[in-house]
Amino acid sequence: MQGMLIRHAEPSDYQPIIAVVNEWWGGRQMADMLPMLFFMHFRPTSFVVENKGKIVGFVIGFVSHTFPEEAYIHFVGVHPEFRKDGVAGALYEKFFAAVAKLGCSIVRCVTAPINKGSIAFHHRMGFTAKDSEKIVDGVPVVEGYDGKGEDRVLFSKILDVERN
Amino acid sequence: MQGMLIRHAEPSDYQPIIAVVNEWWGGRQMADMLPMLFFMHFRPTSFVVENKGKIVGFVIGFVSHTFPEEAYIHFVGVHPEFRKDGVAGALYEKFFAAVAKLGCSIVRCVTAPINKGSIAFHHRMGFTAKDSEKIVDGVPVVEGYDGKGEDRVLFSKILDVERN
Numbered sequence: 243m244q245g246m247l248i249r250h251a252e253p254s255d256y257q258p259i260i261a262v263v264n265e266w267w268g269g270r271q272m273a274d275m276l277p278m279l280f281f282m283h284f285r286p287t288s289f290v291v292e293n294k295g296k297i298v299g300f301v302i303g304f305v306s307h308t309f310p311e312e313a314y315i316h317f318v319g320v321h322p323e324f325r326k327d328g329v330a331g332a333l334y335e336k337f338f339a340a341v342a343k344l345g346c347s348i349v350r351c352v353t354a355p356i357n358k359g360s361i362a363f364h365h366r367m368g369f370t371a372k373d374s375e376k377i378v379d380g381v382p383v384v385e386g387y388d389g390k391g392e393d394r395v396l397f398s399k400i401l402d403v404e405r406n
Numbered sequence: 407m408q409g410m411l412i413r414h415a416e417p418s419d420y421q422p423i424i425a426v427v428n429e430w431w432g433g434r435q436m437a438d439m440l441p442m443l444f445f446m447h448f449r450p451t452s453f454v455v456e457n458k459g460k461i462v463g464f465v466i467g468f469v470s471h472t473f474p475e476e477a478y479i480h481f482v483g484v485h486p487e488f489r490k491d492g493v494a495g496a497l498y499e500k501f502f503a504a505v506a507k508l509g510c511s512i513v514r515c516v517t518a519p520i521n522k523g524s525i526a527f528h529h530r531m532g533f534t535a536k537d538s539e540k541i542v543d544g545v546p547v548v549e550g551y552d553g554k555g556e557d558r559v560l561f562s563k564i565l566d567v568e569r570n
Contacts, residue, residue, distance in 0.1 A: 261553070283468070283470040283476075304471060307468060308450065309447070314447055316443060386421070388441045389437045
């Protein structure tokens with residue numbers, strides 16, 4: 243993260259990010275999961291990392307309206323060339339601090355079982371996967387959580403609110 | 407709407423809805439736009455209509471965190487056999503009342519230019535399309551609003567807050 247800047251995600255960040263997001267995922271079609279609304283309406287809890295004026299990572303999340311003490315991370319993305327630099331971790335820490343200030347004590351997110359890198363990252367960041375009867379490669383998976391064929395690992399993490 | 411019940415959308419409504427949503431759209435792939443998170447975290451401003459215990463329509467929306475006086479409607483769906491019964495209009499009115507109580511004075515949403523039924527509906531509901539240089543069938547369209555190839559009509563409506 244040396245020399246990098248972390249700041250709130252702005253609506254104007256959407257077009258440069260959506261243009262490269264499938265590429266960052268090695269060709270997986272991710273853009274459909276990321277309509278403009280997330281950049282427009284969740285600025286207070288969404289962040290980007292810039293390196294020399296270019297965005298190399300972002301996190302989109304929000305405070306739940308149903309459960310005001312819960313925050314949810316919808317999307318995190320890092321430029322493939324910056325994946326060992328702690329960018330995703332720094333974005334998550336920024337998000338944790340922002341939602342703790344807004345009264346949240348728990349952070350949730352979901353990931354696809356195929357995304358081994360994401361699963362390992364969430365374990366490193368202190369997330370726990372919700373139990374399920376279905377286990378894939380040692381990880382509990384909720385079948386069809388996001389609709390038919392869309393299995394997900396459900397992660398949560400209790401925030402250590404005192405540190406903030 | 408005679409004999410029908412309108413109530414908040416619950417997380418438990420997600421699976422029955424996601425199983426039929428592509429079908430309700432005549433086979434268009436809509437399910438990717440509707441992950442579980444919308445039913446989980448935006449209950450206070452999301453509603454379903456039931457007819458004889460079966461869901462025949464729903465609206466998913468939220469109050470913007472970036473612009474607290476703005477509300478956003480992400481998704482509205484009505485069972486094809488119930489499209490002339492005022493279900494979508496009733497869902498929108500319920501949403502308007504809910505977000506007005508939460509301090510909103512404007513409601514926004516976007517739709518695809520191909521969705522003529524949606525465009526006509528929003529005009530009937532008092533929405534105005536944002537100006538754009540590109541006009542398709544008389545309607546202003548913002549090119550690539552939701553990413554490359556994803557043109558959208560941008561609708562907004564000022565709420566008549568006094569009535570609430």
